[in-house]
Amino acid sequence: MKRWKIYLLIVAIVIVVCTNLYFIFYKESKIPKSVYVNQISSATKTDMKETVKTVGMAAPSDRQSIYYNPELGPIDQILVKKGQEVQVGTPLLQYESTELDNEKERLELKKQRIDEQIEKLAADIQHYETMKSSLQSENLEKEQLDKELQELEQSIKQTEYEQTLLELELEECEQQLKAVTEKSEQLVVKSEISGIVEEIGYDTTKPLITIASIPPVIKGKISEEEIEKLSVGQNAIVTPRTFPNQKLTGSIMDIGKLPIEEASVKQKSEYPFTIQLKEQAEQLRLGYHVDVTIITKEKNGIITVPHQAVWKEGTKSFVYVIQNGQLEKRKVKLGMKQGTNQEILEGIKEKERIVLHPTKQMDNGMAVITTLDWKQIDKKMIKEGSKREMLKQFLNGFFTK
Secondary structure: HHHHHHHHHHHHHHHHHHHHHHHHHHHOOOOOEEEOOOEEEEEEEEEEEEEEEEEEEEOOOOOOEEEHHHHHOOOEEEOOOOEEOOOOOOEEEEEOOOHHHHHHHHHHHHHHHHHHHHHHHHHHHHHHHHHHHHHHOOOOOOHHHHHHHHHHHHHHHHHHHHHHHHHHHHHHHHHHHHHHHHHHOOOOOOOOOEEEEEEEEEEEEEEEEEEEOOOOEEEEEEEEEHOOOOOOEEEEEEHHHHHHHOEEEEEEEEEEOOOOOOEOOOOOOEEEEEEOOOOOOOOHHHHHEEEEEEEEEEEEEEEEEEEHEEOOOOOOOOEEEEEEEEEEEEEEOOOOOOEEEEEEEOOOOOOEEEEOOOOOOOOOOEEEEEOHHHOOOHHHHHHHHHHHHHHHHHHHHHOOO
């Protein structure tokens, strides 16, 4: 008897379900058409970055090449070694300076001799002035006093004249010594940048010394399809392949206008760009290869949905919003996209529930059928609820949510 009641209950439930499905999906039925929705999502606020990924290499931002200058004479010695780190002002190359050294020594001796002569004449003038003062105090006849004072005045004038000539000669000597010193300094070639000695050569028709500047910049390349996304000042994240856990930040400082290689119809062009790092990385050596992520766009707190929720009809985009158990086909304006997230500029608000995988069978106003959410049913509901209420909740699990 008990089995008979159970079978009867099952048959009744099947009849109710089939009857409802018939009226819902029957073409002539006035009941709104329904559609089964397997997955539901919602619009959320999030931060989004649009990026371009490429590769690059740590390279010098500048190079200084030292060539042989025949006007300075033969080379005496190269003062640095390959791989040596240098600073601005570090001596790199010395030309022979024997003749200039001899000339400088001769002029310095001459200057010393003139200085000594000028000092002696200054002492003589002081002596004559002292004699003049002493004559004033002596009891001499006027004629004799005038005569001796006159002779002293003449000696002073003559000595001052000789002193003036020596001072002019000293000035000329100092100018000559300055010119020789400046020329001697030109014989020592100094570094104009801080960097590392990259190459040393001995062919006078080629650079004798090449200095690669440090700290390095990042030289990268990008395809012709993505070059227009880049602009000077955009932030970038640089990851050295040797140290993948180290993230360096920088910004684009230059974008090349010409392709890296000669343009060809057989292959796509690639363009160079340069990133200036914002912090010094001591471990980043010249020549290290890096992965580069350039942030071309960045927005915070924007409305996004999974890109699988967007339904396209030609150039128009829609999402199906679930409102009161029915579908609302809503036109939306798309923004940037990152991964599986699609920005919605217009047409939807935060937390609105949407269909995750829309199909062509869906249309505006359709009732939504979803799977029964067993998590919403607990023991307390079963104990306290009436049979009629339980049946209502059960059927709601099939036809609406």
